[in-house]
Amino acid sequence: MKTVVHKAPSKTQELTYELKVKQVMRKKVITLKPDSTMNEVRRILRDNKISGIPVVDGTRLVGIVTIEDLLICLHEPEIKGIDEKVKNRMTKDVATVYSDEPIVRVVGKFDKTGYGRFPVIDRAKKKLVGIITKGDIIEGLLKKLETDYHKEENYTYSVSEIFKDLNSNGCILTLIYKIKGGDFKKAGEQTSKLRKNLLKLGFSPETIRKVAISAFEAEMNIVIYTPEGELIAKIYPDKIVINTTDMGPGIPDVEEAMRPGYSTAPDWVRELGFGAGMGLPNIKNYTDEMTLESEANKGTNLSFVVYAH
Amino acid sequence: MKIKDILKKLDLQVISGHELLDREVSGGYAGDLLSDVLANAIKGNIWITAQIHQNIIAVASSKELSGIIIANNRKPEKETLEKSKEENIPVITSNMLTYEISGRLYEIGVR
Numbered sequence: 122m123k124t125v126v127h128k129a130p131s132k133t134q135e136l137t138y139e140l141k142v143k144q145v146m147r148k149k150v151i152t153l154k155p156d157s158t159m160n161e162v163r164r165i166l167r168d169n170k171i172s173g174i175p176v177v178d179g180t181r182l183v184g185i186v187t188i189e190d191l192l193i194c195l196h197e198p199e200i201k202g203i204d205e206k207v208k209n210r211m212t213k214d215v216a217t218v219y220s221d222e223p224i225v226r227v228v229g230k231f232d233k234t235g236y237g238r239f240p241v242i243d244r245a246k247k248k249l250v251g252i253i254t255k256g257d258i259i260e261g262l263l264k265k266l267e268t269d270y271h272k273e274e275n276y277t278y279s280v281s282e283i284f285k286d287l288n289s290n291g292c293i294l295t296l297i298y299k300i301k302g303g304d305f306k307k308a309g310e311q312t313s314k315l316r317k318n319l320l321k322l323g324f325s326p327e328t329i330r331k332v333a334i335s336a337f338e339a340e341m342n343i344v345i346y347t348p349e350g351e352l353i354a355k356i357y358p359d360k361i362v363i364n365t366t367d368m369g370p371g372i373p374d375v376e377e378a379m380r381p382g383y384s385t386a387p388d389w390v391r392e393l394g395f396g397a398g399m400g401l402p403n404i405k406n407y408t409d410e411m412t413l414e415s416e417a418n419k420g421t422n423l424s425f426v427v428y429a430h
Numbered sequence: 431m432k433i434k435d436i437l438k439k440l441d442l443q444v445i446s447g448h449e450l451l452d453r454e455v456s457g458g459y460a461g462d463l464l465s466d467v468l469a470n471a472i473k474g475n476i477w478i479t480a481q482i483h484q485n486i487i488a489v490a491s492s493k494e495l496s497g498i499i500i501a502n503n504r505k506p507e508k509e510t511l512e513k514s515k516e517e518n519i520p521v522i523t524s525n526m527l528t529y530e531i532s533g534r535l536y537e538i539g540v541r
Binding site for chain 1: 462463464465466468469473479481483484485486488489491492493494509517
């Protein structure tokens with residue numbers, strides 16, 4: 122396992138710093154005593170399909186005996202070594218790792234030494250607490266990636282699944298936002314809430330942008346020209362339908378109002394950067410369908426549709 | 431080019447969003463009419479404006495702009511700064527006028 126250093130670390134590389142040895146090591150370690158024989162080594166390696174066994178005296182690690190040591194015994198004339206004690210055949214200078222070390226250090230150590238496993242030592246108690254192989258590291262990383270992935274996905278997933286989970290022939294989620302006229306400080310707040318909800322529901326950035334721009338303009342119109350109004354967003358799996366109603370003065374000439382640059386906004390509103398006569402044309406540009414109905418002194422009813430991408 | 435690269439070349443003051451300066455800037459837009467910005471600014475643009483009220487944050491976040499530069503030594507309103515933190519939009523101020531900021535940005539390659 123080579124540690125490749127990229128300019129931007131991958132998620133996996135980040136995890137090798139985050140994960141500690143104790144999180145991925147095997148805690149159940151098969152061990153031998155110094156007086157065990159190589160014959161026992163053969164049996165244990167075969168029965169457990171492992172390739173190395175730490176040798177402990179009490180709780181203290183005194184050596185390691187591996188499949189290579191066994192092979193050497195088996196190749197000796199008359200196979201005498203097989204009856205020898207482990208303490209005469211083991212590697213005494215054992216390379217170990219500490220349980221609180223990050224995985225990245227162990228990966229480096231595997232690279233450098235070429236060993237297949239490291240006994241894991243508790244730094245404070247100086248005692249053998251586990252064993253770690255490359256396989257354990259891969260498994261630990263995969264498990265962690267999977268958990269993280271689920272955590273990230275879960276929220277969006279659970280909300281957007283509403284459409285499928287509720288048993289019906291179709292599902293429309295309706296969100297209602299009240300808009301107060303004249304309150305420029307709060308203008309845009311309802312759109313901002315709507316935008317965040319659409320994000321949670323997993324709509325694409327492009328779809329959300331179109332809805333947000335159009336809803337913002339609609340909200341501004343209510344704030345600038347009317348005492349109060351309401352924005353109702355009907356959210357389908359494949360489209361968003363927005364309807365705004367208000368108790369305002371109405372638009373005397375709807376056709377004229379749709380003309381870019383036409384505005385009836387007072388000067389102080391224009392100074393704030395609103396009332397440029399582009400609100401309604403903007404909505405028309407950014408939506409797939411738009412209808413505007415208005416009656417003088419009764420209010421305005423605007424609706425538009427954005428299809429999801 | 432990132433916002434922090436622009437800061438190295440132009441004399442600008444970051445008022446909020448110090449942690450967001452790694453953002454890539456796709457180009458620029460200048461204007462004080464919010465609807466105009468909504469219609470014509472492009473995602474990732476840095477926006478130069480004289481407006482200081484909090485609606486500029488809503489506009490910037492709707493269009494996913496990379497940041498706002500307030501021109502002519504004007505200081506953003508308190509609510510604007512609060513909103514900028516909520517919506518993660520860096521707010522930068524400058525003594526220069528909109529025209530000069532635009533020109534300088536264009537000169538250093540923000541196009």
